[in-house]
Amino acid sequence: MADTNTCPPLTRASVLAAHALIKSYIHETPVLTNTTLDTLASTPRTAAELKGTEWDLEVTGKQPARPKIRFWFKCENYQRIGAFKARGLFMLLNGLKRRWKWRSNHAQALALAARENGIPAHIVMPTISAPPKIAATKGYGANVIFSGSTSTEREAVTKEVIEKTGARFVPPYDHPDIILGQATAALELQSQISSALSSSKSSPKRRLNAVITPCGGGGLLSGTALACSDPAAQGGPILVFGAEPSFSGADDGRRGYYSGQRVETVKSLTIADGLRTPVGKYPWSIIYEKKLVAGMYSVGEEEIKKALKLVYERMKVVVEPSAVVGLAVALFNEEFRSMVERDAGEEGWDLGVVFSGGNVELAALGRLFAEE
Amino acid sequence: MADTNTCPPLTRASVLAAHALIKSYIHETPVLTNTTLDTLASTPRTAAELKGTEWDLEVTGKQPARPKIRFWFKCENYQRIGAFKARGLFMLLNGLKRRWKWRSNHAQALALAARENGIPAHIVMPTISAPPKIAATKGYGANVIFSGSTSTEREAVTKEVIEKTGARFVPPYDHPDIILGQATAALELQSQISSALSSSKSSPKRRLNAVITPCGGGGLLSGTALACSDPAAQGGPILVFGAEPSFSGADDGRRGYYSGQRVETVKSLTIADGLRTPVGKYPWSIIYEKKLVAGMYSVGEEEIKKALKLVYERMKVVVEPSAVVGLAVALFNEEFRSMVERDAGEEGWDLGVVFSGGNVELAALGRLFAEE
Structure with a gap:
């Protein structure tokens, strides 16, 4: 889990600062x-x-x-x-520039943000994930590892990957x-x-x-x-x-x-x-x-x-x-x-x-x- | 059929003039x-x-x-x-401000252009037309008349409408x-x-x-x-x-x-x-x-x-x-x-x-x- 002690306070002023940090990586969407x-x-x-x-x-x-x-x-x-999630992950990776590991639905965003920050990404995805999501995640250069679709199965595979690679876990929203x-x-x-x-x-x-x-x-x-x-x-x-x-x-x-x-x-x-x-x-x-x-x-x-x-x-x-x-x-x-x-x-x-x-x-x- | 004698020559300069005429009716699309x-x-x-x-x-x-x-x-x-066809029909109706009658696929564009020019529109559409197209055409206030889907069937119904209403025929592209x-x-x-x-x-x-x-x-x-x-x-x-x-x-x-x-x-x-x-x-x-x-x-x-x-x-x-x-x-x-x-x-x-x-x-x- 990410170290939250060094994070900025949760205020609108911090949102402005976050925007300044990530805006060159993201689109201003229409x-x-x-x-x-x-x-x-x-x-x-x-x-x-x-x-x-x-x-x-x-x-x-x-x-x-x-x-x-x-x-x-x-x-x-x-x-x-194709989703707002790029914003949060660029903020997380851009701010900390450490090694992370993360799982689940935000796979493409993490793969992209990791690539642009020069950080290797291991991504655990359920085998039932939509084929374009899997293809896009691989396309961004991430190492995709498949698991079953229940949270228990995913967490077991994630734990294994972390132990083997020394990667860090990236939370999807929390x-x-x-x-x-x-x-x-x-x-x-x-x-x-x-x-x-x-x-x-x-x-x-x-x-x-x-x-x-x-x-x-x-x-x-x-x-x-x-x-x-x-x-x-x-x-x-x-x-x-x-x-x-x-x-x-x-x-x-x-x-x-x-x-x-x-x-x-x-x-x-x-x-x-x-x-x-x-x-x-x-x-x-x-x-x-x-x-x-x-x-x-x-x-x-x-x-x-x-x-x-x-x-x-x-x-x-x-x-x-x-x-x-x-x-x-x-x-x-x-x-x-x-x-x-x-x-x-x-x-x-x-x-x-x-x-x-x-x-x-x-x-x-x-x-x-x-x-x- | 529309009277083409009074139409401007087919040159790029005429396109510029057409744009000036219709641009307040159409979107500059992204x-x-x-x-x-x-x-x-x-x-x-x-x-x-x-x-x-x-x-x-x-x-x-x-x-x-x-x-x-x-x-x-x-x-x-x-x-x-939802299509470029609005451009041509606004040009046709805006330029001539006469009464027209038209058929087929450009139904929504004609209905809209006619409404905004205060001209009644009768539109002959095949019964197999996509329901949203029919709904949108009616939504713009046009009188929708159904026909069979072959050109012979459509033309017969169109002829009948023209005879009954004195409407004029609006060509879709020619x-x-x-x-x-x-x-x-x-x-x-x-x-x-x-x-x-x-x-x-x-x-x-x-x-x-x-x-x-x-x-x-x-x-x-x-x-x-x-x-x-x-x-x-x-x-x-x-x-x-x-x-x-x-x-x-x-x-x-x-x-x-x-x-x-x-x-x-x-x-x-x-x-x-x-x-x-x-x-x-x-x-x-x-x-x-x-x-x-x-x-x-x-x-x-x-x-x-x-x-x-x-x-x-x-x-x-x-x-x-x-x-x-x-x-x-x-x-x-x-x-x-x-x-x-x-x-x-x-x-x-x-x-x-x-x-x-x-x-x-x-x-x-x-x-x-x-x-x-």
Whole structure:
């Protein structure tokens, strides 16, 4: 495990410093807007759409929510290695320049960051990993070692590799440097939206009001919360929300947040496969203990698929299922939508949505949609 | 049919005028680059890859081509209605402000252009059209009338609508205004590449050397050729090439170009469904008679699928199969690649590739890739 004693404090100022350190290694990813999706989000859902869901109007006796939402999509699917994770790993490796060893899902990011820092990387990946991920990881020059897909099997192989090579373990999200690196996406988003608004003819009062990100291990969400934690420095308050799949308990972050107790294990096969992990300790300290996240929301598998289809067909952008969970919440979760209606009122919100990644295998995507 | 007597002459100067007319209605679409695809295009294909193809090294006795290619992708999939066709129809309707009637594949573009010009639109679409295209066309306020999928069936319904409503017929590509409108994409590409190169540290000699576009009816290809037809005004010569599917005769443009006789009918079910039409008369006059196109190339269905997969998985961009035929030629057609090696030499080419559109139905795409 990484030595955390020498890490900078978890503040927005540290996020700025992290950005200065890593910005020559990462892309400033584009921010997209989409009128069709704004209209959809700002249109009340019908009784028919809500029928049979937990927000069935006949059951709740409520009216559908009428939020006004203008989306700003931060496209980390266009980040190097196709996901925000490059940010955290460049921060970790760039800051410490030591030898690391790391496993699992962030394989491509680690392989790339290690290569550019001249550090050998050994990567333990489950044999069932998507072939393009394996190919890309090898392409960046990493030594790929295969294991079974359960955490027990992976950890056994990882232990063996560490013993044999003297490599060090690199955590995928539960480390302050990783959080500071992931935080840089929201920092860019703030300045990109503020330039876009200042060069347009829109109302001078408009600014980024809130950001919603997917929450798996919590690195991206907690980093985003840090980047938005200083109203004076960032030109006003920015609320941060987390989004999770509800399928078979993948909403561990939401359950933990509202019960006051971090959920430590998750066993869900949600299609949002990047969000199957429990929230880590460092992210939890920011999300819950420091209360830098204003709320956690979840959506079902069908809602994630609907959002995915909209992003492909209307925005023409390739994202992985995990990436659209925030958008699915904004479009389909009545609890979130009522909150926006109440807090944002007639003026509505400029809402940042982080598309976390785009590493999807076309064949898997094909199977997901071919039946329809 | 539209009255062509009052149309401007088919020159690059007219393209500039067309751009000034329509630019407030259309998007300046982004231009993307991609290091992975540059490397792939600049790596000789192996004997194994070429085995069994028409470029099998054992059969031809040749060495694989060694071109150097730097791609610039002009993303018309991000154009309004998801394809370059918005350009031509805005030009046609904006210029003439008369009543039109039109059929077939450009339905969404016509519906949108008609709405924004306050002109009622009746659109005849085959019942087998992709549901999102039908929905989007209706969404823009057009009156959609269904017909069978053969041209005879469509024309019968179209005739009936014209008789009943007094509407006028809008051609999808065979009209000077349409060509001038489509040409504006290449005009933007020229200035976007020249700004990108001047703000980077690249060699001062670098400039756009050539452009390759898909060729269906030929509107995009001939427009691109016009936009690149004035070396003095555009800072040097820019070669223009057309790309077609070879499957069951869809390479009508290529066959016509090399035989000197326009092919007037095509009956192909290539997956590049936007390229199933024969080249029209006006496009032909530019492509062949004025010799403004430097060459025509074709690729097979598997090569189109491979290029599509690369664009989704490596660029994270949603395109329709027709859109990637130019890229497939640059990556896989040895004839094209040898020509680049010969003409571009050690310095290589900066090659513009027009991604023509992104209107793909996720379910259809799913079926295409689910089997793999």
